[in-house]
Amino acid sequence: MIAFHRVSLEYPRTKTKALYNVNLEVKKGEFVFVVGHSGAGKSTLLALILRRLIPTQGAVYFAGQNLKALKGDGIALHRRRIGMVFQDHRLLADMTVEENLAFVLQVQGVPRREWPERITTALRRVGLAHKKRAFPEELSVGEAQRVALARALLLDPPVILADEPTGNLDPENALQVLDILKAAHQRGATVVVATHSRELLEAYPTRVVVLKAGQVVRDERPGEGGSIRVRESLTGAERRAHEHLQAHRPQPGDHRRIRDYVEKKLSRLDRYQNGELMAKVVLSLAGSQHVERKAKAEVQVDLPGGW
Ligand SMILES: Nc1ncnc2c1ncn2[C@@H]1O[C@H](COP(=O)(O)OP(=O)(O)OP(=O)(O)O)[C@@H](O)[C@H]1O
Ligand SMILES: [Mg+2]
Numbered sequence: 001m002i003a004f005h006r007v008s009l010e011y012p013r014t015k016t017k018a019l020y021n022v023n024l025e026v027k028k029g030e031f032v033f034v035v036g037h038s039g040a041g042k043s044t045l046l047a048l049i050l051r052r053l054i055p056t057q058g059a060v061y062f063a064g065q066n067l068k069a070l071k072g073d074g075i076a077l078h079r080r081r082i083g084m085v086f087q088d089h090r091l092l093a094d095m096t097v098e099e100n101l102a103f104v105l106q107v108q109g110v111p112r113r114e115w116p117e118r119i120t121t122a123l124r125r126v127g128l129a130h131k132k133r134a135f136p137e138e139l140s141v142g143e144a145q146r147v148a149l150a151r152a153l154l155l156d157p158p159v160i161l162a163d164e165p166t167g168n169l170d171p172e173n174a175l176q177v178l179d180i181l182k183a184a185h186q187r188g189a190t191v192v193v194a195t196h197s198r199e200l201l202e203a204y205p206t207r208v209v210v211l212k213a214g215q216v217v218r219d220e221r222p223g224e225g226g227s228i229r230v231r232e233s234l235t236g237a238e239r240r241a242h243e244h245l246q247a248h249r250p251q252p253g254d255h256r257r258i259r260d261y262v263e264k265k266l267s268r269l270d271r272y273q274n275g276e277l278m279a280k281v282v283l284s285l286a287g288s289q290h291v292e293r294k295a296k297a298e299v300q301v302d303l304p305g306g307w
Contacts, residue, residue: 006058020046020214036211068223083152087167089144091136098132106258122150142173
């Protein structure tokens with residue numbers, strides 16, 4: 001669906017090299033998180049897919065088409081295939097929720113008789129049908145962001161790009177936004193989400209592309225590498241917890257408690273791709289009231305480098 005072929009991007013005015021030799025393929029129907037520190041190139045990558053930018057070197061393909069070749073109307077038609085969501089909702093302040101959505105339908109030339117149903121469907125999907133007549137400033141931050149999602153999903157675009165869509169939200173609202181993106185994914189959309197949020201990654205095990213200083217330094221799907229390492233660490237920690245327990249006057253039920261704890265964590269393991277979080281799990285296991293400080297140190301040493 002989307003392919004980057006040896007893409008480099010230098011911003012002309014400042015000569016900043018924002019992306020360097022990026023190869024990346026996103027297949028139809030995939031859900032991908034793009035993560036990386038501030039300045040790593042996440043927004044630049046999305047702007048290339050939108051064709052706000054064209055590569056300095058290499059090429060970006062969308063449905064097999066080199067985006068560089070697009071002109072005028074071609075660019076407008078291309079953007080119609082993409083639903084874009086930003087960190088701030090970017091709703092028009094002097095229009096109600098309904099009018100904000102209608103504006104998109106008008107610009108896209110959708111016949112007026114289809115508007116009410118499309119608007120209602122879109123708002124229902126984000127649970128805000130009752131806010132149709134509200135102005136953006138009358139919405140909470142989370143609600144405004146959900147309206148922005150409704151707007152992006154209004155025409156059921158095959159591709160959804162989201163740039164820090166939960167950057168301004170508390171965890172609960174962030175997970176609501178994620179659920180809406182997941183639902184669009186389940187209806188068949190290809191979704192790319194740039195984010196800093198560990199909560200999002202932890203809440204949805206999917207492919208994660210890590211950018212660092214403009215390069216792809218990791219590209220992992222759930223169940224690959226990371227979670228196997230975590231699983232090994234966790235079972236290793238469990239073994240050590242038992243050993244230490246043996247040496248320190250076990251109380252009735254201690255072994256069962258450790259077993260239950262590990263089982264619970266393992267059953268949820270696929271939800272965790274994030275090594276750091278698992279490191280915390282392992283450490284809290286080792287730190288359970290019966291296990292000595294020494295076990296903690298051992299477990300810590302046992303965690304793979306870079307966690
Ligand atoms: N319009 C621009 N002109 C010049 N340089 C830019 C421009 N936009 C971004 N950059 C630079 O390009 C690099 C990548 O920026 P980008 O916005 O893609 O990073 P990001 O990963 O999205 O960061 P953040 O997490 O802070 O949003 C940075 O060094 C940034 O300073
Ligand atoms: Mg950015």
